[in-house]
Amino acid sequence: MRAHEWQFDTLYIGGGTPSLLSPHHLEHILASLERVVGITQLREITLEANPGEAPDDKLYAFRQLGVNRISFGFQSFDPDLLRFLGRLHDPGDCHASFTAARKAGFENISADLLFGIPGQTLERWKSDLAELTNMGPEHISTYSLTVEEGTELHAMVSAGKVSMPDEDLEVAMYVWAREYLRGRGYHTYEISNCAREGKICRHNLHYWQIDPYLGFGPAAHGFDGKRRTWNIRSLDGYIQSLEEGRSPVAGGEDVSAHQFYNEKVAFGLRLSAGVSVTDDLGYEDVKDYTGQFAAQLQRWEDCLILSDDRLSLTEQGVMLADTITADLLLEEGDPLPASLRRPPTAYAATLESME
Numbered sequence: 001m002r003a004h005e006w007q008f009d010t011l012y013i014g015g016g017t018p019s020l021l022s023p024h025h026l027e028h029i030l031a032s033l034e035r036v037v038g039i040t041q042l043r044e045i046t047l048e049a050n051p052g053e054a055p056d057d058k059l060y061a062f063r064q065l066g067v068n069r070i071s072f073g074f075q076s077f078d079p080d081l082l083r084f085l086g087r088l089h090d091p092g093d094c095h096a097s098f099t100a101a102r103k104a105g106f107e108n109i110s111a112d113l114l115f116g117i118p119g120q121t122l123e124r125w126k127s128d129l130a131e132l133t134n135m136g137p138e139h140i141s142t143y144s145l146t147v148e149e150g151t152e153l154h155a156m157v158s159a160g161k162v163s164m165p166d167e168d169l170e171v172a173m174y175v176w177a178r179e180y181l182r183g184r185g186y187h188t189y190e191i192s193n194c195a196r197e198g199k200i201c202r203h204n205l206h207y208w209q210i211d212p213y214l215g216f217g218p219a220a221h222g223f224d225g226k227r228r229t230w231n232i233r234s235l236d237g238y239i240q241s242l243e244e245g246r247s248p249v250a251g252g253e254d255v256s257a258h259q260f261y262n263e264k265v266a267f268g269l270r271l272s273a274g275v276s277v278t279d280d281l282g283y284e285d286v287k288d289y290t291g292q293f294a295a296q297l298q299r300w301e302d303c304l305i306l307s308d309d310r311l312s313l314t315e316q317g318v319m320l321a322d323t324i325t326a327d328l329l330l331e332e333g334d335p336l337p338a339s340l341r342r343p344p345t346a347y348a349a350t351l352e353s354m355e
Contacts, residue, residue, distance in 0.1 A: 010044040010203040019049035023061035052093030059104040071110040110139035115173040138199035208267040274312025282340030
């Protein structure tokens with residue numbers, strides 16, 4: 001299927017700091033997308049913004065252009081932790097940006113918080129959650145700080161200059177967040193994400209459901225249901241390719257049927273709604289699935305729920321999600337369900353920029 005035949009319902013403008021764009025430039029981008037692929041049916045347009053880097057007048061202009069969801073990377077309300085993370089904003093910027101977004105007319109605001117930061121205590125984490133929920137965003141994402149190879153944090157940890165929190169503390173932070181946010185009216189619909197009623201991030205759901213999406217901009221990725229592609233990372237190289245009439249796609253890989261199935265399992269189990277073994281995984285009957293995975297279902301009987309045709313994790317299972325998921329994947333060569341279908345019928349678009 002050609003891209004112009006897709007029916008888009010979400011657009012995510014993120015990666016880097018897109019809120020630094022002028023309203024004029026964003027208007028130009030939206031107009032260009034409308035000419036090329038058509039975006040009149042969009043139900044959700046999200047813009048990422050750093051606290052303190054989105055003035056009141058700019059937020060108002062973005063809202064007038066149709067952006068109806070904004071995502072702030074607060075990370076923490078602790079000045080020391082923000083400095084450790086290399087963030088340029090302070091807690092006051094978080095509150096000021098949130099207030100400005102509300103005044104600009106945003107009724108769907110998302111905010112990110114990090115836990116597992118070196119030096120962060122459980123009490124400080126509880127305080128961050130309380131401060132954020134008192135502000136009242138519609139969507140909250142809580143992520144554990146990970147040590148990625150090649151980063152400054154990785155070098156500091158490897159050199160013994162920084163110690164990451166122990167596993168018990170991280171688990172305590174995660175468990176507290178789930179329980180606390182549930183008590184404050186937030187539904188945890190995915191392992192790291194929760195939302196008020198009706199405010200689930202539609203765009204993220206497309207990713208977790210392995211739906212097709214188009215990527216625009218340097219380093220952006222796309223997926224057409226069978227093949228993943230990624231664009232040139234360099235802004236200059238990206239622009240040069242377009243000016244010369246060449247595709248900015250730098251590479252790609254075909255997604256095998258087994259890989260597609262396994263991603264359906266892995267990402268589906270991250271969702272509280274789980275994954276349908278018939279509609280999503282392609283089994284003709286639930287008995288076909290239970291027959292193939294009888295040993296695994298028995299092994300994880302306290303961690304998995306199979307209700308009707310939906311497989312999901314229990315609260316205990318969420319703590320062991322990666323291990324359980326790995327046990328439910330297919331190896332290349334294993335028989336695939338006869339009715340595994342792709343591509344799906346919903347589509348998303350993403351606009352990414354360089355960090």
